[in-house]
Amino acid sequence: MSHAHLSIPPPARSWTEIPQEIAPRAMSAAGRRRAAFSMCKLILVSALIGTTIWAGIEIYMTWRHDPRRLADPTQSSPLRTIALQHTNGVLTRDWLVETLAIRPGSTLMGLDLEALKARLLANGQVRNAILTRQFPDTLAVTLDERTPVIRILVQDESGQPLHAVVSQDGTVYRGINYDPALISSLPWLDGVGLRRLSGETFAPVAGIDSVARLLEDTRTWTPALAPEFSIVSLVRYADDGILIVNTTRGEQFLFGTSDDFFRQLARLDYILEQARQAPDARPLQSVNLALGRQVPIRFQAPPAPAPAAPAPRRAVARQQPAAAPQPQPEPALRQIVIPAPPAEAGTPAHTPPPQQQPQPQAPAGRLLPPTRPGAQPQTQTSVLPRIAFHI
Known part of the structure; x- marks a missing residue:
């Protein structure tokens, strides 16, 4: 058998050999973001490089034509x-x-x-x-x-008095452009020692934050009492934590910084209402509100009574003053001898009493007591008493 007549079967075909139309793979959202970010970086880097090149050229041209601008660009x-x-x-x-x-x-x-x-x-x-x-x-x-809280009187470097104000943080300074009515409404500060730092600069004053709270609460809760506060003293603040307030009425109020000012003002308002409206009201001298609910009160001493006016006197005609009496010699005591009756037989003859010594004269206006027996007559000497008129 010859090979020409042999038949070879064709190879088997696979499904992969079948022509197919395949769509391109779709890009996800993350991929698109990465692509956009890469493009932005490319553009930014390109712009930065271009700006650097342009700035270098500008600096070079400035250095060539106007170097002073590089020395002082301002x-x-x-x-x-x-x-x-x-x-x-x-x-x-x-x-x-x-x-x-x-x-x-x-x-x-x-x-x-x-x-x-x-x-x-x-x-x-x-x-x-x-x-x-x-x-x-x-x-x-x-x-x-800063806002002024209280005013104070200080001395400048030459010793002259200087009006200043104190803020809530204790800073002492001269107020500029403040309304005079505002400054005059502030009380004065007392009982502090200022330490000069330089010129018109002083060290901050301690305790002004408590003073600011007291004044603010007074204006808020007892506005009628706030204008009466005249002087606030810190003389007892460091040792006892007490603020002393003197009023325009001559009263003195003591506030404790360890207690709420609202409660102390409420007690003070009640005390003032009762004391000032009483029928026999006496002026208050001091009210100590720093002891809590126990509030010692002192009243001023009652004023001395005014001297009574003299009673009106009836007008009399003015007379010429009498001439001063001339001194007269004191009258001498005269002795009166009364003849004795005829003596009877066997009766001794009456002998006159011995002569009496003259008695001292009494001052004018007094009568001498009798110095002789009542059977013996006295001489009557007329003496006028001295009368003095007290007007």
């Missing part, structure tokens, strides 16, 4: 405006410009903001200051001011 932004953006007090822009004292021609970038802030804080009325540059040519300032 010359391109001169200061033209100082703006007081905000303040919670009474300071004005004029005060701000005068205090900063920025020399003319200064540039905005050339300002030393820390040094300017120190100038503002040197005034005790300023608690804090914020200075910011607003390009191209503005310096903006925001002030936080």
Whole structure:
């Protein structure tokens, strides 16, 4: 058999040989985000490289044509405006410009903001200051001011009296632009020793926070009593924690800082109402509210009675004063001898009594007692008594 007549079967076909139309694989959301992020990074890096190249070229051109701008770049932004953006007090822009004292021609970038802030804080009325540059040519300032609580009388470096105020944190400073009515309504501070730091700067006073709370509670809960507070003394604050308040009526109230001021003011209001409305009310001298519910009260001594006015006198005609009496010689005592009757026989003759010694004269206006027996007559001497009129 020849090989030509042999038949070879064709190879078997597989399903993989069947032509199929396959759609491309869809990209997920995470893949799309990664692709977008990669594109953004590419763009950002390209922009950064381009900016760096451009900045280098600009610096080079500036160095070639105007090197002074590289030495002082602030010359391109001169200061033209100082703006007081905000303040919670009474300071004005004029005060701000005068205090900063920025020399003319200064540039905005050339300002030393820390040094300017120190100038503002040197005034005790300023608690804090914020200075910011607003390009191209503005310096903006925001002030936080202190509020006066009480006023005090101090001495300047030359010894002259100086009116100042004290804030809640104990800072002593001269108030600027305050309403005179506001300052006159504040009580005075007493019983403290000030320690001068430099110039008109003093060390903070301890205890003013308690004084501020007392005055604030008084204005809130007993507003009729607040204007009567004249002087607040801290002489017993350090040792006993007591605030002493003197009023315009001459009264003295003692408040304890360890107790709530509201309760003490409520007790004081009740005591004043009862004491001042009583029919036989006497002025109060002191009320000690620092002992809790036991409140010692002292009253002022009653005033001395006024001397009675003299009774009206009837008008009489004025007479010429009598001439002064001339001294007269004292009258001498006269002796009267009474003749004796005829003697009877056997009866001894009557002998006259011995002569009496003269008796001393009594002062004018007095009568002498009898110095002789009643059977013997006396001489009557007329003596006028001396009469004195007391007007």
